[in-house]
Amino acid sequence: MADALRTSRPTAAEVAYQRLRTMILDNHLPPGAQWLEAELALELGLSRTPVREAMLRLQQDGLVSVTPRHGMRVAAISPADMRDIYDVLESLEPKAAELLARRNLPEADLAPLLSACDAMETAIARQDRAAWAQADEGFHRGLAELCGNRRLAAMVMQVWDQSHRARMFTLNMRPLPERSTAEHRATLDAIRAGDAESAREMYRRHRQRGGAELIALIERSGLAWL
Amino acid sequence: MADALRTSRPTAAEVAYQRLRTMILDNHLPPGAQWLEAELALELGLSRTPVREAMLRLQQDGLVSVTPRHGMRVAAISPADMRDIYDVLESLEPKAAELLARRNLPEADLAPLLSACDAMETAIARQDRAAWAQADEGFHRGLAELCGNRRLAAMVMQVWDQSHRARMFTLNMRPLPERSTAEHRATLDAIRAGDAESAREMYRRHRQRGGAELIALIERSGLAWL
DNA sequence: GTGTGCGTCAACGCATGCATTGATGCGTGC
DNA sequence: GCACGCATCAATGCATGCGTTGACGCACAC
Known part of the structure; x- marks a missing residue:
């Protein structure tokens, strides 16, 4: 089961999620940074759909906030x-x-x-x-x-x-x-x-x-x- | 701010999420029930995209589990x-x-x-x-x-x-x-x-x-x- | 100079098409 | 009779097009 999940090729949305998450945790995307769907899609070489999915997941994780027309903003911690x-x-x-x-x-x-x-x-x-x-x-x-x-x-x-x-x-x-x-x-x-x-x-x-x-x-x- | 959010028309994805969530909590979708993206889209009168988004949110909430090719299954509680x-x-x-x-x-x-x-x-x-x-x-x-x-x-x-x-x-x-x-x-x-x-x-x-x-x-x- | 109203366009939300994938069932070989 | 393999096709993941919306700037009035 876990093996099956691990061996099956990860989806583009998963790749986008993991990469963005890592970049945020490693402070490569500093807090306050804003990114539009289209920008990230270009950056990651994907279409907007999986990037959008990743952004929504990151928002649920509390790592970013997504505002329509302003893209996702990396959350700062007070x-x-x-x-x-x-x-x-x-x-x-x-x-x-x-x-x-x-x-x-x-x-x-x-x-x-x-x-x-x-x-x-x-x-x-x-x-x-x-x-x-x-x-x-x-x-x-x-x-x-x-x-x-x-x-x-x-x-x-x-x-x-x-x-x-x-x-x-x-x-x-x-x-x-x-x-x-x-x-x-x-x-x-x-x-x-x-x-x-x-x-x-x-x-x-x-x-x-x-x-x-x-x-x-x-x-x-x-x-x-x- | 809260007012602005409340007055702006809810997105189709939000509607799908709220409706599905309510149906699950009220036991109108009993545990074990399985639904494909296309079925729910038809049921709710939406396209697959917002339904898919709602399904993923419900999964993060722990209310359903989504398995590729088997749609979402309402989670049972042991x-x-x-x-x-x-x-x-x-x-x-x-x-x-x-x-x-x-x-x-x-x-x-x-x-x-x-x-x-x-x-x-x-x-x-x-x-x-x-x-x-x-x-x-x-x-x-x-x-x-x-x-x-x-x-x-x-x-x-x-x-x-x-x-x-x-x-x-x-x-x-x-x-x-x-x-x-x-x-x-x-x-x-x-x-x-x-x-x-x-x-x-x-x-x-x-x-x-x-x-x-x-x-x-x-x-x-x-x-x-x- | 400032505030207001309107036009413009960028970004997004959603619909849809397409290629991929894996589940299912049937046929064949042992 | 049973198991294995292959073909078929349904469901999905992703790309993309389109209409809508609201942010921003400019012009005009005061």
């Missing part, structure tokens, strides 16, 4: 947006940790989280913020995907994507996230021990602290939009 | 889905109550919640389950919309819609939700008092109990799919 996003994550991710701990999965299935934790620790030792951020993303993605609740996972990944640019932007403004790394490890240990309550609470505090720090940082830096 | 949905609601809605309590909105802005509570109590007195369900929906919608976090609100409404049919279906199988009504009122009082902690915890317990009851009911009734 400090208020970040607060909203972190309130959502603070609600959903601890639940994911709790659910995952309850599942008592075999150790092997937790490999993505284990290697993400290892990678974070290595990155800290090397003071490599970019690698740390990548491992951090791996941990959160793994947690969402492994928790067994697809709806919850999709929601987490949606707001995670929305805040991707902001996280990348503030990456080098923060002290080395040593404490965050330790909190991830502790959460993982609680999950491995099957201690749902403790996993949830540990993760909730992690999220709360991390979110507050990031928002304070953004506000202090005077960045109104990212 | 007990496992209900569990997932209630785990999401149990995470998000208490946060909404907390956020709303923190906002300290003027009493007038809470009118939707007040009237929903009143309507629930009236419905209980009259043993009118349909009216109760409508008031319940009004309360949850009001809570989501008033909490000030649009992302959270959209997520709550999305899973709420997904579980709409299941709730309607079990409505007459449950005892009169007197306790639930009282819990709504108590949560509202905590919100009015600006007591965020208490609003969150009260609502969390309400969700937890209500969800567990509903799922137990569905499982006991042997309904595998709704």
Whole structure:
């Protein structure tokens, strides 16, 4: 099934969606940038139809806003947006940790989280913020995907994507996230021990602290939009 | 702005989306039903293009699944889905109550919640389950919309819609939700008092109990799919 | 100089045509 | 009798044409 989907050639609309999404997340289309259907179609070598479909999907993802006659505009993230996003994550991710701990999965299935934790620790030792951020993303993605609740996972990944640019932007403004790394490890240990309550609470505090720090940082830096 | 949007004639795609969505929620398109693009286009008196757009939106909403060459199939909800949905609601809605309590909105802005509570109590007195369900929906919608976090609100409404049919279906199988009504009122009082902690915890317990009851009911009734 | 009204045209929403694809059923070979 | 393969065709994904709409600029009146 998954294989069938993977082997069948992706549609033009899917290609347009993935390419535009990647360009937005990587900040190749900066926030505020506006693109008309016809421009993007020309750029991507497609007709307007699949591009239009991709634009609508990106709008549902909250990455762009589409206004008739003005095309799609890459959404900027304000400090208020970040607060909203972190309130959502603070609600959903601890639940994911709790659910995952309850599942008592075999150790092997937790490999993505284990290697993400290892990678974070290595990155800290090397003071490599970019690698740390990548491992951090791996941990959160793994947690969402492994928790067994697809709806919850999709929601987490949606707001995670929305805040991707902001996280990348503030990456080098923060002290080395040593404490965050330790909190991830502790959460993982609680999950491995099957201690749902403790996993949830540990993760909730992690999220709360991390979110507050990031928002304070953004506000202090005077960045109104990212 | 909102007026401008409301007065401008809705697009054909929007009409198709709203009509299909309503038909699905009202169970006029039962779960499992399959429709091809061309069939729906004929039915709705539109061309395939706007119908296709509506189908894709409904898929993102989790109300249907679209398979090439098989059209869209109205999604059925399993007990496992209900569990997932209630785990999401149990995470998000208490946060909404907390956020709303923190906002300290003027009493007038809470009118939707007040009237929903009143309507629930009236419905209980009259043993009118349909009216109760409508008031319940009004309360949850009001809570989501008033909490000030649009992302959270959209997520709550999305899973709420997904579980709409299941709730309607079990409505007459449950005892009169007197306790639930009282819990709504108590949560509202905590919100009015600006007591965020208490609003969150009260609502969390309400969700937890209500969800567990509903799922137990569905499982006991042997309904595998709704 | 400023505000208003109108014309123009670009962008879009929708309809439709066409090529592609994969599901279905039949025939053939084992 | 069963399985495999091929032909057929329905459904779709995409391209494109067309009519509509509203944004923008210009002219004119005040």
